[in-house]
Amino acid sequence: MHPSAHFALWHQAVSYTKSVALAVALDLGIADAVHHHGGSATLSEILAAVGIHPCKLPALRRLMRVLATSGTFSATPKDAGLDAVYGLTPVSRLLVTTADDETAAASLAPFMGVNLHPILVSPLVKGVMAWFRQEKPGGPSPFAEAYGEMVWERTQHDAELNAVVNKALVADSRFLMPIFVKECGEVFDGVDSLVDVGGGLGGAAAAIAAAFPHVKCSVLDLPQVVANAPADANVEYIPGDMFESIPPAKVVFLKSTLHDWGDDECVKILKNCKQAVAPREDGGKIVIIDMVVGYGSQDIKQKEAQVFFDFYIMTIGGAERDEQEWKDIFSRAGFTDYKIVSVLGVMSIIELYP
Known part of the structure; x- marks a missing residue:
């Protein structure tokens, strides 16, 4: 067995989840939420900003892990037991729609959304x-x-x-x-x-x-x-x-x-x-x-x-x-x-x- 081939098939079979995660992030407005927290936010801050029920916090953590792994957001670990801090990257800055500067004017969120x-x-x-x-x-x-x-x-x-x-x-x-x-x-x-x-x-x-x-x-x-x-x-x-x-x-x-x-x-x-x-x-x-x-x-x-x-x-x-x-x-x-x-x-x- 070739482990690299095994990994490659796993990766290809489930890579569609990156697209789904991006779709959810667009629907919830996560990039805007992080932007309005000064460009970085904890999981709890994101949850409150996007207005979803606290029961979805574990699911949101898994969603952000996908988005961070794919490079859409950054993730900086905090002390044990505390949420990571998620930040905007050059990729997620292109998804911000509510900024007061040129960032919003150049947003690709609607194009990615379609x-x-x-x-x-x-x-x-x-x-x-x-x-x-x-x-x-x-x-x-x-x-x-x-x-x-x-x-x-x-x-x-x-x-x-x-x-x-x-x-x-x-x-x-x-x-x-x-x-x-x-x-x-x-x-x-x-x-x-x-x-x-x-x-x-x-x-x-x-x-x-x-x-x-x-x-x-x-x-x-x-x-x-x-x-x-x-x-x-x-x-x-x-x-x-x-x-x-x-x-x-x-x-x-x-x-x-x-x-x-x-x-x-x-x-x-x-x-x-x-x-x-x-x-x-x-x-x-x-x-x-x-x-x-x-x-x-x-x-x-x-x-x-x-x-x-x-x-x-x-x-x-x-x-x-x-x-x-x-x-x-x-x-x-x-x-x-x-x-x-x-x-x-x-x-x-x-x-x-x-």
């Missing part, structure tokens, strides 16, 4: 094994099998899910876009108009408009999304369907949009983008922020995050793609040239030229 939402996770947990045994080429995703519709169809009548998804996209943009406009501003050299396709409540477009006032920014999204968009003099919101048509602009911007769709749908979207953008000689291009699996840092956590997320998003009908898979889609949509211009954590920036 990826752990029961409606989205349930098909992965309950249905994916049976789905693999089906003989339905081009058949529905596990999500569609479970609910009889795609995620975006469900958001049209499920107000709670629609709100959760929109808040998640706003949180992701608030975190990512300041880095993007600071480090990749040359992407907008010579650009005077941009349409953010599938841009949700306009977080990304607003960041671009603020950083580059000369760029006229608009957002195209479904009517139920645009209906909840905030008033912004610098961003125009256009209700519509990217599968039907896209408003003309020098640049089409696609942030975390194409990964929600299969290859055929992506080809259709990109063909519509090609019709919308200006010619290349006039500065026309498509800017894509999405994962390129295997590209960038070879850090094991980044590699795992990419392939794990790809498996997750497969269950709702989407896909993360490696460079060759992207290239194949671009070619099918009629594009001949692209370049990966930068890497932002697990995400990459691709410029695609008409």
Whole structure:
């Protein structure tokens, strides 16, 4: 017997509990509770702050042990018989939502929350094994099998899910876009108009408009999304369907949009983008922020995050793609040239030229 192999199987079989522990921490607001105690708190202080019954103290201790072992929080032992002191780490600081400084503005709690939402996770947990045994080429995703519709169809009548998804996209943009406009501003050299396709409540477009006032920014999204968009003099919101048509602009911007769709749908979207953008000689291009699996840092956590997320998003009908898979889609949509211009954590920036 190889002990390391035995440990590895145990670890893989129960690693889902890390995700569940994170979901509970988000639901209880543990990061906020620790933050409001000055960045560190005992178990009893956390229990009182999150408002759960004292009978759950032993369970909370076990929960915090998982979260500390995974690096979400730190744990400093105290004297014998006393609770450890739990502190914020760079990871849990990203989950604080109620700070008065930039910490809350950059919180990823809503984005992590949507990826752990029961409606989205349930098909992965309950249905994916049976789905693999089906003989339905081009058949529905596990999500569609479970609910009889795609995620975006469900958001049209499920107000709670629609709100959760929109808040998640706003949180992701608030975190990512300041880095993007600071480090990749040359992407907008010579650009005077941009349409953010599938841009949700306009977080990304607003960041671009603020950083580059000369760029006229608009957002195209479904009517139920645009209906909840905030008033912004610098961003125009256009209700519509990217599968039907896209408003003309020098640049089409696609942030975390194409990964929600299969290859055929992506080809259709990109063909519509090609019709919308200006010619290349006039500065026309498509800017894509999405994962390129295997590209960038070879850090094991980044590699795992990419392939794990790809498996997750497969269950709702989407896909993360490696460079060759992207290239194949671009070619099918009629594009001949692209370049990966930068890497932002697990995400990459691709410029695609008409």
